[in-house]
Amino acid sequence: MSPRPSAYVLLERVSNLLRAELRSAGAADELEPVHLQALDYLDRANAYSNTPLAVAEYLGLTKGNVSQRLIALERAGYLKRTADARDRRVSHLALTAKGRSLLRAAVPPPHWREALAALPAESVDRLERGLLDLLRALQLAQGGRSFGECRTCRHFVVDGGRYACGLTREPLAAEQTTKICREHAAPELPKTA
Template identity: 35%
Template sequence: MKVANEVIELLVQSAGTWLFEGHRSGLTDREWMALRFLARANRFSKTPSALATYLGTTRTSASQIAAVLAEKGLLTRKASTEDKRSIALSVTPQGTKFLDRDPISALRDQVVILELADRTRLRDALRQALRRLDTALRRHHTDVCSECMFLAERSKQKGSHFECRLFRKELALKETELLCTHFERRT
């Protein structure tokens, strides 16, 4: 229990480097979370509904956050090419540049200098803890496509390609490392 408490305290202290009250660089915590998420989300998760799922809030609140980010020129909102009834949210070039000032970058930079094996163990341990917590709290888990049960790798003559079986759409290799709110863990 002592080590578990120390781990929690260290996570709380690390959050202090990027969680704050009010605004930092003109954004609230939730706006930073939304911008980070949308910069790493796959094309199926760049909607107000998916953003609401990720943030653990209502669709109305997520839409308001997206509107603020759009007003600041960090995000665009337009009709989805996948579903005309839906809105697609995209980070603008200005938003991508703005992410260079992300307060969480200092923590990421410290994780980057860890040995690869240590980074991998840390990632896997946190992923496992969050999955269990999401299950206990009956929350939906968001994760990368490469870990999802819906991802299928298909062989072609010129190499492999990927497909999301949920959406029945092809995915590029780089898309398999993006976040998806429709994620389902492999059993």
């Protein structure tokens, strides 16, 4: 049959389509893709990871640039900022109600929601497994942070029904454990054939 385009080509295409959709999804509120992505990240980040620097690392942009984007988002009422209790240099960002409602409407972009909903379960499954493997391989190749969910981390500890982070030795609230942690480390390598 017709040979398949390579994975890279497909990913590039998907990436362009996503960016285009995000652009049009944010256009109504005069927001660029980067804004929606920052908001989406912050909505999914745990308490260690909802800082300007973490957003910059997640998006692969400079901290100076991201700082300005976040200030703009805060000024427009999508974010609110709280100071860190222990380290007075760091600030934590949380979505306001306005931010959350924007996010609910705009991301995933409408057509993507449709498309993913229409996709048969086995396709979604293939996609997720393939992407997870790719992300692990990329992580290995470039050695950045993995930004995985807290509870999938090597340092995640369950002790007598209570959760904790083995790295910072701090206890974790239940809702923190399903969020993105910038200190995330994958438990082990996938066994390759």
